[in-house]
Amino acid sequence: MIIDVHVHTRLGPDPAGFQYLLDQAAELDVTLCVNSLSPKDGSGMAQSPDLDEVRRCNDWTAELAAAHPERIIPMWYLNPAHGDAACRELEERVAAYSGHQGVKLWVAVRCNDPLLDPIMRICAKHKLPVLQHTWFKVTGNLPGESTPMDLRELALRHPDVSFFWGHSGGDYEYGAKCARGLPNVYMDLGGGEAMNGYVDLLVEHETADHIVFGSDAPGRSLVSQLAKVYGADISRKEKEKILFRNAQALFAQQNLANGAAS
Amino acid sequence: MIDANANLGNWPFRQLRYTTPAALLGKMDALGIEQAVVSSLENVFYKDQLSGNRQLYAQVKGHVDRFLPAFTINPTFPGWEEDLAICIQEFGMRVMRLHPNYHQYALDSAQGAAALEAARAHNFTVIVTTGIEDTRHHHPLVKVPDVPSEQVALAVSAFSDVRFLVAAANFSSITAIRSHCAQPQNLSFEVSRVQGPVGDIEKLCATLGADRVLFGSNLPLHVPEAAKMAVEHAKISAVEREKIVRGNAARLFGLE
Numbered sequence: 001m002i003i004d005v006h007v008h009t010r011l012g013p014d015p016a017g018f019q020y021l022l023d024q025a026a027e028l029d030v031t032l033c034v035n036s037l038s039p040k041d042g043s044g045m046a047q048s049p050d051l052d053e054v055r056r057c058n059d060w061t062a063e064l065a066a067a068h069p070e071r072i073i074p075m076w077y078l079n080p081a082h083g084d085a086a087c088r089e090l091e092e093r094v095a096a097y098s099g100h101q102g103v104k105l106w107v108a109v110r111c112n113d114p115l116l117d118p119i120m121r122i123c124a125k126h127k128l129p130v131l132q133h134t135w136f137k138v139t140g141n142l143p144g145e146s147t148p149m150d151l152r153e154l155a156l157r158h159p160d161v162s163f164f165w166g167h168s169g170g171d172y173e174y175g176a177k178c179a180r181g182l183p184n185v186y187m188d189l190g191g192g193e194a195m196n197g198y199v200d201l202l203v204e205h206e207t208a209d210h211i212v213f214g215s216d217a218p219g220r221s222l223v224s225q226l227a228k229v230y231g232a233d234i235s236r237k238e239k240e241k242i243l244f245r246n247a248q249a250l251f252a253q254q255n256l257a258n259g260a261a262s
Numbered sequence: 263m264i265d266a267n268a269n270l271g272n273w274p275f276r277q278l279r280y281t282t283p284a285a286l287l288g289k290m291d292a293l294g295i296e297q298a299v300v301s302s303l304e305n306v307f308y309k310d311q312l313s314g315n316r317q318l319y320a321q322v323k324g325h326v327d328r329f330l331p332a333f334t335i336n337p338t339f340p341g342w343e344e345d346l347a348i349c350i351q352e353f354g355m356r357v358m359r360l361h362p363n364y365h366q367y368a369l370d371s372a373q374g375a376a377a378l379e380a381a382r383a384h385n386f387t388v389i390v391t392t393g394i395e396d397t398r399h400h401h402p403l404v405k406v407p408d409v410p411s412e413q414v415a416l417a418v419s420a421f422s423d424v425r426f427l428v429a430a431a432n433f434s435s436i437t438a439i440r441s442h443c444a445q446p447q448n449l450s451f452e453v454s455r456v457q458g459p460v461g462d463i464e465k466l467c468a469t470l471g472a473d474r475v476l477f478g479s480n481l482p483l484h485v486p487e488a489a490k491m492a493v494e495h496a497k498i499s500a501v502e503r504e505k506i507v508r509g510n511a512a513r514l515f516g517l518e
Binding site for chain 2: 193195219220
């Protein structure tokens with residue numbers, strides 16, 4: 001069993017690509033935590049979509065989760081710039097869905113912004129893990145793109161929320177140091193290249209108790225990201241924690257308002 | 263299996279595993295990699311390529327059944343032609359490695375052409391490393407853009423009788439290089455830094471043909487399991503898989 005906390009779909013037709021992912025997930029016994037992002041002009045992704053677009057994304061996520069309940073955990077995508085409307089969107093999604101679920105935040109607003117605080121309080125109430133994108137790029141970040149230090153601020157401000165630390169900070173050496181000592185964060189392995197020593201370094205600084213497997217598929221292949229774990233010089237027990245036990249334990253804590261999480 | 267792209271030596275920016283011949287051989291044994299084409303990783307930054315090449319020769323000469331050395335040439339540095347002659351005469355050079363971006367020349371420039379003329383004259387296979395690791399994570403003082411795909415395409419077209427292997431390019435870079443080449447019969451790619459999107463190996467086989475795709479690890483910078491698993495799990499035929507993990511490299515480097 002494997003839990004992949006970082007999987008995207010995109011609004012719009014890509015049945016072949018997503019079906020490939022579903023088939024491979026079945027082959028490798030991977031549960032996919034899926035969020036939908038909005039395409040921008042049919043190419044890149046909208047960095048700050050309007051509320052209607054966010055709802056369309058989450059409708060699509062809900063549809064996929066309903067179609068593949070054994071394989072997909074929905075991660076509701078929100079734009080914190082929408083304020084109260086973003087909170088209402090989340091509450092409605094939680095009320096309507098009976099299984100494990102979480103929240104995905106990308107690059108609309110840097111995550112140390114107080115705009116996130118009301119959303120975090122809802123996540124704490126329902127024990128929704130939050131996958132927050134982070135990246136520290138020497139080539140320059142996007143305007144609303146969170147750095148690992150931004151997420152450290154948010155995680156310290158909300159100790160009752162569990163965070164999947166997106167991409168381990170992109171620059172995983174930088175991210176690993178930013179996350180040290182935080183009990184409520186879990187380094188997400190998804191997205192970067194499978195560098196020699198990537199997971200070993202995270203285990204050294206965060207321990208295997210605070211790392212979760214993510215792929216960032218379909219942009220990344222599942223297997224290239226799994227290789228980060230399989231290629232690490234760590235114990236089998238540590239690999240199991242990373243591949244599924246840590247995420248499984250977080251989702252098991254969920255106490256959703258409708259009480260139907262299993 | 264044959265690893266078409268590996269390195270020996272250290273990297274200035276972080277500690278790595280598998281930097282010595284013994285450690286690299288141990289990893290190769292664990293993964294079933296019988297042979298590897300190896301270069302000096304230090305030569306990415308050394309000014310005097312001969313010193314790195316000499317060290318590489320010393321490291322591999324006791325393991326000629328496992329390592330095929332690819333000696334690095336920097337055609338912008340004084341005396342490179344004399345150093346090349348030493349690599350040929352003393353080290354038995356058969357494969358040339360180029361780092362046009364780190365060594366600061368255009369592959370389609372006069373300097374690049376001079377190196378490729380030498381490759382043609384000596385019937386070398388040429389490995390062009392277009393981007394050794396993700397540019398977003400470079401050291402802030404050493405930000406090195408990837409080799410432009412147009413440059414690679416121009417050189418491949420201009421030297422159509424030279425065999426090229428593009429190393430450590432990601433999927434989009436491979437696609438871009440391929441799109442700029444009209445009839446790239448002399449061009450192959452290794453897959454160490456492909457790592458996506460889903461279905462990447464299948465897409466490369468469909469676009470390039472399985473004859474042009476080679477297994478490569480980019481050790482010790484990347485974990486070799488990434489490329490190995492990508493090829494193993496790809497929905498391709500057994501014949502195509504065998505070409506990628508062994509047959510194409512054996513043919514390209516004369517290892518049969």
